[in-house]
Amino acid sequence: MAFFTHQVCRGLSSSAVRAAAIKHVTIIGGGQMGAGIAQVAASTGHTVTLVDTSDDILKKAVKGIEGSLKRVVKKKFADKPEAGEEFIQKVLQNVSVSTDAGAAAQSSDLVLEAIVENLKIKQDLFGRLDKLAPTHTIFASNTSSLPISDIASSTNRLDRFGGLHFFNPVPMMKLVEVIGTSATSQETFDSLLNFSKALGKTPVSCKDTPGFIVNRLLVPYVLEAIRLHERGHGSKEDIDIAMKLGAGYPMGPFELSDYVGLDTMKFIMDGWNEKDPDNPLFAPSEMLNKLVAEGKYGKKTGEGFYKYK
Numbered sequence: 489m490a491f492f493t494h495q496v497c498r499g500l501s502s503s504a505v506r507a508a509a510i511k512h513v514t515i516i517g518g519g520q521m522g523a524g525i526a527q528v529a530a531s532t533g534h535t536v537t538l539v540d541t542s543d544d545i546l547k548k549a550v551k552g553i554e555g556s557l558k559r560v561v562k563k564k565f566a567d568k569p570e571a572g573e574e575f576i577q578k579v580l581q582n583v584s585v586s587t588d589a590g591a592a593a594q595s596s597d598l599v600l601e602a603i604v605e606n607l608k609i610k611q612d613l614f615g616r617l618d619k620l621a622p623t624h625t626i627f628a629s630n631t632s633s634l635p636i637s638d639i640a641s642s643t644n645r646l647d648r649f650g651g652l653h654f655f656n657p658v659p660m661m662k663l664v665e666v667i668g669t670s671a672t673s674q675e676t677f678d679s680l681l682n683f684s685k686a687l688g689k690t691p692v693s694c695k696d697t698p699g700f701i702v703n704r705l706l707v708p709y710v711l712e713a714i715r716l717h718e719r720g721h722g723s724k725e726d727i728d729i730a731m732k733l734g735a736g737y738p739m740g741p742f743e744l745s746d747y748v749g750l751d752t753m754k755f756i757m758d759g760w761n762e763k764d765p766d767n768p769l770f771a772p773s774e775m776l777n778k779l780v781a782e783g784k785y786g787k788k789t790g791e792g793f794y795k796y797k
């Protein structure tokens with residue numbers, strides 16, 4: 489069980505104020521997480537370049553940011569709709585889009601990826617950008633489940649590489665897990681902590697251990713729910729109601745799975761199964777595999793465990 493060795497979290501540093509400030513951010517991946525992070529960074533005065541593989545995806549991402557900003561503004565500027573509209577325009581001006589990650593990285597203090605949960609693809613991306621980004625640029629990953637040190641290994645900037653793990657939906661969730669590997673410098677770690685605070689989030693400090701803090705606890709919980717349902721011991725509806733009304737969670741495990749995305753869930757589960765093949769919790773789930781094979785990824789495709797159309 490070396491994969492799940494217990495380690496202690498790194499403490500918040502008193503030297504945090506000396507770390508270099510992050511002003512311009514390149515975010516790679518304009519899906520639910522990347523778009524959410526771009527929104528929050530732009531809303532807090534950072535300039536952001538959002539990168540994805542096509543103009544259509546980027547158009548959809550910006551539309552999503554605008555929609556989410558409208559929800560934020562409705563509350564924040566309830567009595568001043570004109571000021572709200574002004575705020576939205578100002579935030580959108582802070583966001584530019586590009587399909588050229590290399591060009592975007594050249595003027596960035598931070599390159600943060602939120603692309604597909606696949607180690608090889610993340611390594612390829614950072615390996616390429618390492619040759620193009622300025623020396624001072626910090627690289628970070630929003631991975632849910634992959635070791636940060638494995639992703640960083642494709643670069644020559646191990647001291648300027650860390651994890652910044654946001655939560656979905658990013659505009660609403662207050663937490664950011666800041667992950668330092670054994671090679672991450674204190675200065676880099678402090679910059680990432682300060683950046684999280686500048687976004688208005690509450691950072692917690694984590695070691696590079698499987699699932700960091702939240703997913704180390706959340707993944708077994710969600711998987712147990714799926715196993716319980718697969719054994720025929722509860723309908724997904726009853727399990728969701730039970731966890732909402734009995735444990736006070738805002739969403740039940742099946743609703744949460746659909747919200748996160750079943751494709752991402754499958755990447756996580758397959759990756760952990762590969763690393764810990766004797767653990768029955770991570771054995772393939774027929775139900776999950778079937779839904780993903782049918783393109784039913786959850787809320788983002790209109791169907792997963794539940795239908796959303």
Ligand SMILES: CCCCCCCCCCCCCC(=O)CC(=O)SCCNC(=O)CCNC(=O)[C@H](O)C(C)(C)COP(=O)(O)OP(=O)(O)OC[C@H]1O[C@@H](n2cnc3c(N)ncnc32)[C@H](O)[C@@H]1OP(=O)(O)O
Binds near residue numbers: 710753776
């Ligand atoms: C199947 C096999 C599985 C294998 C692996 C297992 C994996 C296990 C899981 C881990 C996967 C990896 C994920 C990860 O790395 C980390 C995560 O992010 S985990 C997910 C964490 N998130 C949650 O737990 C979300 C829980 N839900 C909520 O907090 C609420 O339900 C939510 C805020 C989403 C919505 O609130 P709700 O009251 O239900 O609905 P409303 O629509 O009324 O919204 C309330 C309020 O919030 C505003 N709002 C909501 N979303 C947004 C948005 N995107 N932008 C702006 N504003 C938003 C909305 O406008 C409402 O405002 P009011 O003023 O109150 O009207």
Ligand SMILES: NC(=O)C1=CN([C@@H]2O[C@H](COP(=O)(O)OP(=O)(O)OC[C@H]3O[C@@H](n4cnc5c(N)ncnc54)[C@H](O)[C@@H]3O)[C@@H](O)[C@H]2O)C=CC1
Binds near residue numbers: 605749
């Ligand atoms: N969905 C969730 O609740 C959470 C996900 N994460 C992590 O964030 C990352 C992204 O997840 P989501 O936003 O949910 O995925 P998503 O599927 O919504 O978005 C991923 C985006 O990345 C783009 N992309 C893929 N490869 C790319 C490349 N090489 N270059 C540029 N863009 C590329 C895709 O076109 C897509 O728009 C994953 O690592 C995931 O584990 C972290 C926290 C929560």
